[in-house]
Amino acid sequence: MKKILEQSVKYLFTASGFITSFIILLIIFFLFSEGAGLFRNHIIDDGYVVALNKSNPVNTLSANQIKEIFDEDITNWQEAGGEDEPIQVFRLSDLLSIYSEEELGSEYEHAGSKIKETILQNEGIIAFVPKSLLTDTEGIKTMPDQTIPVKDVLAGTEWFPTATPSPLFGILPLLAGTLWVSFFAILIALPFGLCVSIYMSEIASEKVRNVLKPVIELLNGIPSVVYGFFGLIVIVPFLQQLFNLPVGESGLAGSLVLAIMALPTIVTVAEDAMRNCPRSMREASLALGANKWQTIYKVVIPYSISGITSGIVLGIGRAVGETMAVLMVTGNAAVMPTSILEPLRTIPATIAAELGEAPTGEAHYQSLFLLGVILFFITLFINLSVEYISSRKR
Amino acid sequence: MNKLNVLLFCACLWATTATAQRIKGSDTVLPLTQKLAEAYIANHPGASVTVTGGGSGVGLSALNDHTTDIAMSSRSISFGEKMKLKQKKTEVDEIIIAYDALAVIVHPSNPVDKLTREQLEGIFRGKITDWEEVGGNKGKIVVYARETSSGTYEFFKESVLENKNYMSSVLSMPATGAVIQSVKQTKGAIGYVGLAYLNPQVKPIKVAYGNTGYYAPTVENSIEKKYPIVRPLYYYCNSSDREKVEGFIDFILSPAGQQIVRESGYIPVTNNP
Numbered sequence: 001m002k003k004i005l006e007q008s009v010k011y012l013f014t015a016s017g018f019i020t021s022f023i024i025l026l027i028i029f030f031l032f033s034e035g036a037g038l039f040r041n042h043i044i045d046d047g048y049v050v051a052l053n054k055s056n057p058v059n060t061l062s063a064n065q066i067k068e069i070f071d072e073d074i075t076n077w078q079e080a081g082g083e084d085e086p087i088q089v090f091r092l093s094d095l096l097s098i099y100s101e102e103e104l105g106s107e108y109e110h111a112g113s114k115i116k117e118t119i120l121q122n123e124g125i126i127a128f129v130p131k132s133l134l135t136d137t138e139g140i141k142t143m144p145d146q147t148i149p150v151k152d153v154l155a156g157t158e159w160f161p162t163a164t165p166s167p168l169f170g171i172l173p174l175l176a177g178t179l180w181v182s183f184f185a186i187l188i189a190l191p192f193g194l195c196v197s198i199y200m201s202e203i204a205s206e207k208v209r210n211v212l213k214p215v216i217e218l219l220n221g222i223p224s225v226v227y228g229f230f231g232l233i234v235i236v237p238f239l240q241q242l243f244n245l246p247v248g249e250s251g252l253a254g255s256l257v258l259a260i261m262a263l264p265t266i267v268t269v270a271e272d273a274m275r276n277c278p279r280s281m282r283e284a285s286l287a288l289g290a291n292k293w294q295t296i297y298k299v300v301i302p303y304s305i306s307g308i309t310s311g312i313v314l315g316i317g318r319a320v321g322e323t324m325a326v327l328m329v330t331g332n333a334a335v336m337p338t339s340i341l342e343p344l345r346t347i348p349a350t351i352a353a354e355l356g357e358a359p360t361g362e363a364h365y366q367s368l369f370l371l372g373v374i375l376f377f378i379t380l381f382i383n384l385s386v387e388y389i390s391s392r393k394r
Numbered sequence: 395m396n397k398l399n400v401l402l403f404c405a406c407l408w409a410t411t412a413t414a415q416r417i418k419g420s421d422t423v424l425p426l427t428q429k430l431a432e433a434y435i436a437n438h439p440g441a442s443v444t445v446t447g448g449g450s451g452v453g454l455s456a457l458n459d460h461t462t463d464i465a466m467s468s469r470s471i472s473f474g475e476k477m478k479l480k481q482k483k484t485e486v487d488e489i490i491i492a493y494d495a496l497a498v499i500v501h502p503s504n505p506v507d508k509l510t511r512e513q514l515e516g517i518f519r520g521k522i523t524d525w526e527e528v529g530g531n532k533g534k535i536v537v538y539a540r541e542t543s544s545g546t547y548e549f550f551k552e553s554v555l556e557n558k559n560y561m562s563s564v565l566s567m568p569a570t571g572a573v574i575q576s577v578k579q580t581k582g583a584i585g586y587v588g589l590a591y592l593n594p595q596v597k598p599i600k601v602a603y604g605n606t607g608y609y610a611p612t613v614e615n616s617i618e619k620k621y622p623i624v625r626p627l628y629y630y631c632n633s634s635d636r637e638k639v640e641g642f643i644d645f646i647l648s649p650a651g652q653q654i655v656r657e658s659g660y661i662p663v664t665n666n667p
Contacts, residue, residue, distance in 0.1 A: 047477060070557070071558040158562055159542075160559055161542055162542045162547070163559050232572070233575075237579050240579070240580070246533070246534040246536050246580075246581075246582050247580055247583075249565060249576065327568050331565040332541075332565060332567070332568075333564060333565050333566065334566075335562050335563045343563070343565050353541045353568045354541055354542060356448055356449030356451065359455070359475050360451065360455040360458075365451075
């Protein structure tokens, strides 16, 4: 009877282990398949075409060029590799300002032929219209159906996921923003974290430690949105006054909030590592005539360096993946960061803010999954480094 | 006796499923829908309305999966979403339940109190960067917008920027409350919020489209069609399920429902609520 029970418990554990791993693999597979779907989308919105007059020598336009043309930043075909001719932008809604309701028919059944007429009459036109309305393409040149190039996504510097006719999914500013904020967060958290952990493990009396440790661990239990709120109401206006900035929402505000959030992780792990330094080693050091400070930095820190490093890397991991607090204080401007005092945008904040409203299964939705994949690789790299560092020496 | 109980139970179940309706979607329409649902339930004992947010995209995809009866949306349905519904052979009805005006707001200490559409376009596209250029004091303009996927962002782009894109360095905020908080504490700030959210901590700007003169964002000006930045708020439902939700929608479009719309700071669909 006892044996059967033991066996069944064993199977239960094995099964739960396998099921958990399987589910995790399934989630990762889902993430990757959705993310990769982005590259199967076309640079122009589904169901629409960008059409030119046949006499126009321009054959292909990049997503970026299309955006600049429709933004009227490029106004002459010469700038897009064509002849010296002004560009005339045409959207479906412009149809009503050219033709009257009667001309288009009661159910707009003449819309297709009128669009064609407009394109044929204007040599410098670029039209963005539904595919279904432009069935007859005689004398009209439509842009080739390119899929979104990998290069434009991974090396693109502009994030305009909802731009029409061609959205831009350059992830570089978001990636740079994430790393930039995390780097400064760790730069701030590191010295403080180390000081506190050394103080707690080596200098503080038992009584002080018993008070301090729960307080620092309490920091870990505060929800991140509370940190974000604190950051928005206190840190942001403070930085604005301190540096006399036009705008307080900045990378530095994000870094400060993240540093406070990463502190407990760093302190707890590093302090545990230092406390694990055997008493015999400290006593040997003291017996050789070293004073307390020399013992700390010549014996205790070198002995526990791998534990301290894991604490730091785990802190970085927390900073990289943090969403809510950063979303609230960094200003979320998708620009390449040039200084820490300017607004920037991180990957987790982008996903959190945009996923709710993005149409399911379309390019924008999939691009957010791709961002998830990239975040997955960053944290994977961080976790692997923790494994490597903590297994190095003991 | 037992048989009767079962019958009664079935009847109750049938009655609740017949009038229970699930509404999901845009967070902009959410507070209004909640108020309307409360009033509707008070008038129709036994009816049950469940309202959840999540975003326009969430609501419309839930409509496609049949996990909601009505999708609230602050933007019209996209071409791609329409195609998806067509593939499933479902037709959707579009109902405009109210209009929402967008107010352009600045810091209360800003002397600028009116702008033209062209000036707004210049500011949000990064062509005008100093308040001096539009008649204010010298100082950098800090531009706040909503998230790229929000219906508010899309509508402002359509109406004020004439479909051109915002500059890339615009600060995008996750919620209307965050825009107000940031504009309140930033001297050179400009942003936009729904009329219902306007409060005395920020200053609304008078706007002019063309040569019609400057108009302040108020419910009265919007009803009279003088204030130009006004957008429709939509409900979408499957045409085949229309009967199920007809009662609630009729209530919203009735004078009593439109009175609630007006009291909540939105603009009624009909001119005389």
